[in-house]
Amino acid sequence: MYIANEKRYETMKYKRCGKSGILLPRISLGLWQNFGGSNVFENSREMVLGAFDRGITHFDLANNYGPPAGSAEETFGQILAKDLKPYRDELIISSKAGYYMWPGPYGEWGSKKNLVASLDQSLKRMGLEYVDIFYHHRPDPDTPLEETMDALAHIVRQGKALYVGISNYKAEDAKKAIHILKDMGVHCLIHQPRYSMFDRWVEDGLLDVLDEEGVGAIAFSPLAQGLLTNKYFNGIPSDSRAGGPSVFLRPESVTDEKIEKAKKLNEIAKNRGQSLAQLALSWVLRRKEITSVIIGASRLSQIDDNIGALNNLEFTSDELNAIEEILK
Numbered sequence: 140m141y142i143a144n145e146k147r148y149e150t151m152k153y154k155r156c157g158k159s160g161i162l163l164p165r166i167s168l169g170l171w172q173n174f175g176g177s178n179v180f181e182n183s184r185e186m187v188l189g190a191f192d193r194g195i196t197h198f199d200l201a202n203n204y205g206p207p208a209g210s211a212e213e214t215f216g217q218i219l220a221k222d223l224k225p226y227r228d229e230l231i232i233s234s235k236a237g238y239y240m241w242p243g244p245y246g247e248w249g250s251k252k253n254l255v256a257s258l259d260q261s262l263k264r265m266g267l268e269y270v271d272i273f274y275h276h277r278p279d280p281d282t283p284l285e286e287t288m289d290a291l292a293h294i295v296r297q298g299k300a301l302y303v304g305i306s307n308y309k310a311e312d313a314k315k316a317i318h319i320l321k322d323m324g325v326h327c328l329i330h331q332p333r334y335s336m337f338d339r340w341v342e343d344g345l346l347d348v349l350d351e352e353g354v355g356a357i358a359f360s361p362l363a364q365g366l367l368t369n370k371y372f373n374g375i376p377s378d379s380r381a382g383g384p385s386v387f388l389r390p391e392s393v394t395d396e397k398i399e400k401a402k403k404l405n406e407i408a409k410n411r412g413q414s415l416a417q418l419a420l421s422w423v424l425r426r427k428e429i430t431s432v433i434i435g436a437s438r439l440s441q442i443d444d445n446i447g448a449l450n451n452l453e454f455t456s457d458e459l460n461a462i463e464e465i466l467k
């Protein structure tokens with residue numbers, strides 16, 4: 140029987156998610172890849188329980204995570220049933236809907252029909268009565284924002300999610316969505332955008348909006364799917380995301396230019412006593428608007444490495460300037 144580490148809350152750092160009652164761990168774990176039905180269950184379980192033992196209380200899922208789609212929620216449901224059920228009230232579990240999930244006109248995007256049905260399916264797969272956070276996964280250019288936000292508000296009133304959030308919304312649409320929800324009496328807890336040293340679009344307005352509105356920000360792919368680690372310095376290993384079957388990081392994305400930059404950043408990391416992964420995570424966490432980073436992992440040792448980022452979150456202006464020079 141699994142018994143959680145007694146010292147799990149001794150080293151992890153937590154931060155308040157915007158203006159809300161929720162504290163999130165600075166490092167959260169995402170189950171997008173490596174937790175599906177095509178992965179080794181025992182490895183997925185070791186990572187989830189290992190993360191929890193280290194104070195990671197937040198696990199990020201979505202209807203379509205796998206492969207196959209849905210299977211990451213099933214894996215997580217099995218770990219919950221077997222190991223984590225007694226700890227349910229220590230966990231923040233999120234799911235999302237918006238990407239393609241089932242055939243026909245209701246299986247994706249932002250209709251109320253899609254969101255409500257999809258969350259019911261997610262709850263069933265995970266064996267849960269409610270999720271802590273439910274997101275609209277991507278903006279829908281055709282459905283009125285009012286309908287999508289009405290679906291989120293409805294889900295909160297049903298008690299099937301305690302909090303709601305949005306993901307991949309640009310600054311202007313995020314602001315509109317937050318206000319529509321507010322008018323319905325529902326606070327938008329959190330926004331989940333991609334943010335890393337290699338992808339800085341959020342700095343151009345989105346983080347300001349979230350700060351003004353008291354909405355938390357949780358950054359996904361903070362390691363640019365592994366490009367901001369030392370793993371590709373000598374080619375593409377066969378046991379890496381770019382070397383495997385994932386369609387989301389193809390070998391052609393591992394460019395000489397990116398590797399060159401990563402190697403230079405690695406020198407700064409060394410001077411700070413960090414690995415490159417740790418530098419990349421501390422750099423995202425340096426922004427006051429960022430509540431947490433959602434890392435992915437293929438083995439527990441990566442989670443350990445990444446948590447080490449929390450030992451050095453301060454940057455000198457010289458370090459920040461040197462990083463800017465490299466990223467130019």
Ligand SMILES: NC(=O)c1ccc[n+]([C@@H]2O[C@H](COP(=O)([O-])OP(=O)(O)OC[C@H]3O[C@@H](n4cnc5c(N)ncnc54)[C@H](OP(=O)(O)O)[C@@H]3O)[C@@H](O)[C@H]2O)c1
Pocket residue numbers: 168169170171172173199200276306307331358359360361362363364365366368369370378379380381416433434435436437438440441442444445
């Ligand atoms: N809302 C959205 O639209 C959206 C989109 C994408 C992701 N997300 C969320 O964000 C989470 C994280 O995304 P991500 O997996 O792209 O994040 P990431 O942290 O940028 O990349 C994770 C990958 O980097 C490698 N890695 C991690 N730590 C490492 C270390 N210390 N040393 C060497 N390699 C390391 C591993 O790749 P290898 O497999 O090569 O070992 C790992 O699978 C997802 O699980 C999901 O929850 C959300």
